[in-house]
Amino acid sequence: MPDQMYDICILGCGPAGLSAAINAKIRNKEIIVLGTEICSPPLHKAQKIDNYPGFYGITGEDLLAKFLEHALAMKIRIHHSKVELINADGDGTFNLLIEGGVLNSRSIIIATGIPYKPTLPREEAYLGKGLGYCATCDGPLYRNKDVVIIAHDAEGEMEANYMAGICSRVYYLPLYKDWGQLDAKITLVQDRPAGIIGDEYVKGLELKGGTVINADGLFVLGGETAPDRIISGLEILENHIQVDHEQKTNIPGVYAAGDCTGKPYQIAKSVGEGQVAGLNASKYANPQE
Amino acid sequence: MPDQMYDICILGCGPAGLSAAINAKIRNKEIIVLGTEICSPPLHKAQKIDNYPGFYGITGEDLLAKFLEHALAMKIRIHHSKVELINADGDGTFNLLIEGGVLNSRSIIIATGIPYKPTLPREEAYLGKGLGYCATCDGPLYRNKDVVIIAHDAEGEMEANYMAGICSRVYYLPLYKDWGQLDAKITLVQDRPAGIIGDEYVKGLELKGGTVINADGLFVLGGETAPDRIISGLEILENHIQVDHEQKTNIPGVYAAGDCTGKPYQIAKSVGEGQVAGLNASKYANPQE
Numbered sequence: 186m187p188d189q190m191y192d193i194c195i196l197g198c199g200p201a202g203l204s205a206a207i208n209a210k211i212r213n214k215e216i217i218v219l220g221t222e223i224c225s226p227p228l229h230k231a232q233k234i235d236n237y238p239g240f241y242g243i244t245g246e247d248l249l250a251k252f253l254e255h256a257l258a259m260k261i262r263i264h265h266s267k268v269e270l271i272n273a274d275g276d277g278t279f280n281l282l283i284e285g286g287v288l289n290s291r292s293i294i295i296a297t298g299i300p301y302k303p304t305l306p307r308e309e310a311y312l313g314k315g316l317g318y319c320a321t322c323d324g325p326l327y328r329n330k331d332v333v334i335i336a337h338d339a340e341g342e343m344e345a346n347y348m349a350g351i352c353s354r355v356y357y358l359p360l361y362k363d364w365g366q367l368d369a370k371i372t373l374v375q376d377r378p379a380g381i382i383g384d385e386y387v388k389g390l391e392l393k394g395g396t397v398i399n400a401d402g403l404f405v406l407g408g409e410t411a412p413d414r415i416i417s418g419l420e421i422l423e424n425h426i427q428v429d430h431e432q433k434t435n436i437p438g439v440y441a442a443g444d445c446t447g448k449p450y451q452i453a454k455s456v457g458e459g460q461v462a463g464l465n466a467s468k469y470a471n472p473q474e
Numbered sequence: 475m476p477d478q479m480y481d482i483c484i485l486g487c488g489p490a491g492l493s494a495a496i497n498a499k500i501r502n503k504e505i506i507v508l509g510t511e512i513c514s515p516p517l518h519k520a521q522k523i524d525n526y527p528g529f530y531g532i533t534g535e536d537l538l539a540k541f542l543e544h545a546l547a548m549k550i551r552i553h554h555s556k557v558e559l560i561n562a563d564g565d566g567t568f569n570l571l572i573e574g575g576v577l578n579s580r581s582i583i584i585a586t587g588i589p590y591k592p593t594l595p596r597e598e599a600y601l602g603k604g605l606g607y608c609a610t611c612d613g614p615l616y617r618n619k620d621v622v623i624i625a626h627d628a629e630g631e632m633e634a635n636y637m638a639g640i641c642s643r644v645y646y647l648p649l650y651k652d653w654g655q656l657d658a659k660i661t662l663v664q665d666r667p668a669g670i671i672g673d674e675y676v677k678g679l680e681l682k683g684g685t686v687i688n689a690d691g692l693f694v695l696g697g698e699t700a701p702d703r704i705i706s707g708l709e710i711l712e713n714h715i716q717v718d719h720e721q722k723t724n725i726p727g728v729y730a731a732g733d734c735t736g737k738p739y740q741i742a743k744s745v746g747e748g749q750v751a752g753l754n755a756s757k758y759a760n761p762q763e
Contacts, residue, residue: 200527204525238493238540238541239541251527255528451749456745457745
C-alpha cells in the first residue's frame, strides 16, 4: 500500500463495507477496504436467504460471492489487514496503525459486523492496564517481564516468537488446533482461559483447569476487536456504535454501517446503511465537490 | 379484497415497499401491498444501476423486474389501488379508504417514493376548503354546485361522469392526451391550470390562457398525494416523513421507508429501510409473538 492520503478507509468487507465501497468508488474517491479472509462469516454460513430483494432463496456463500464480484468489477480490492489503532491527526485526518504499516485517511467507515464478544470476562477493566490486543505494538513495555499470549489463530505465533526475544517468560495459549513452530523459550499452555487475575493491573491468568499463571502482561490476539478500542472516544450504546440518519458517529469524519450500528442483523439493512455511509463519507472527504 | 383485518398495509411497491413486504411475509404476516401499475417510475426509467450490490450495471427496468419476481415467488400480490384517506380507529387499528372499498389494518408502512409535487400552487391552503383528491368521496357536498376536475390520467373520466349526475356544472381539464367518453353535461377545458382563485374557500380556477372558471369545488385526481394528506397529523420535515431508527413515524403503528423519508434517493437505502420497517411493523402488529 503506497504512502498516500486516502479519502475513505473502510473497515470490513461484509455487505455494509462493500456497499460503502461501491458507492464511494462511483463518486471517484480514493478508497481502501480492510477486511478478513472471509468477508462476513455470518453471511458466509447462511444456508438460505429469502429477504435480500432480487435473490430469492440464495445461499449466503453465493450472495457474498455476488457482492465480491460486483466490487471486483469496479476494481475494488480488499486488503487482508487488521487495524490496531486509529488516531485523529492534528489536521483533521486519521492515522491508522495496521499490521505492517500506517495508513492515512480523510475519513473512516466502520463496518465491522456484529459487535465484539470479549474472549475473557472483564477484559475492558484491564485494557491498557496489562491487557492488550497487539503484542508487537506493546512489546518494549514488557522487556524482561512475563507475558501470556492467548491467540485465536496461527497469526499469534509470530507475535509470540517476537515477544520471546524480549520477555523473560512467554506463555502461549492457542485457542485453535494445529499450532506451528514456537520459539524454544515459549511455554505452550494447553488449557482454556477462565479469567484475569489482578487488582488494578493484570497479575496473571486463571485457567479452566484451575492453574494460575503469574504474568505482568496479557495479550488476546486474533479475536474480534471492539471498535471503541480502536478509536478512542467512539460513542457506544448497548454494545452498538451510535449513528444518526447520515450514519455519522460522534466523531467527525467517522461513519458506521451495518450490524455494528444495531439490530436487525440483516443484509438489506447493512447494504442500505453502507450506501448512506459511503455517500456521506465521500462528501466529508471532499466537501468542495 | 375480503373484509378482513390485515396485519400490515404497505403503500407503494417500489424497492422499499417490496422489501417491507418480503420481510413481513417471512414473519407470516397478513399483508396487502397497494401500488401503481409501474411500481417505481424513477427506477423503471434508470438506464444503468451500478450501486445495488449483486447487480452491477443492470437496467432499472430489469432490477425492478427481479424485485417483482422475488415478491411473486413469495406469493406477494400487488393491488393496483390508491389510498384516499387513512383514519385511526378507536381500537388502535386503521381504516383505509381506497378506490372501491375500505380496508382494515393493524399497521401501515408508507413507501410512496419521492415526495409529492403539488399540481397547483397553494393546494395545501385549500385542502378541505373546496379542494379535494377524491371526487366520488366528496360528491354529495357538491350537489347542484359547480366543480372543476383536473385529471392526471384517464381514471378521472369515471369520476367526472359520476359528478355530472350530481352537480350543476362539471368542468373537466385533462392533463393527459387522448381522453375518452365524457358525459354530455361535462365541459371539456383544453388549457393548463395556473392557480386557485379563492379567499378562505375555493371560488374557482385560473387557467394559463387567462380564463377564470368560477366553481365551488376543485378536484385534482390521479396525481401524487402527499402522505400527510392521507394520514392526518403525520410529522413532516422539509418535505420528508420523519422517522426514527426503527422507521417509526410519530403515529404509533405507522412506519415509513424509502425515498419518502429523505435523501439519498437510492435503491439500497430504500431496500434497507423497507426491511427495518417490515420487521418492526410485524412486531407492532403482533406484539405477543
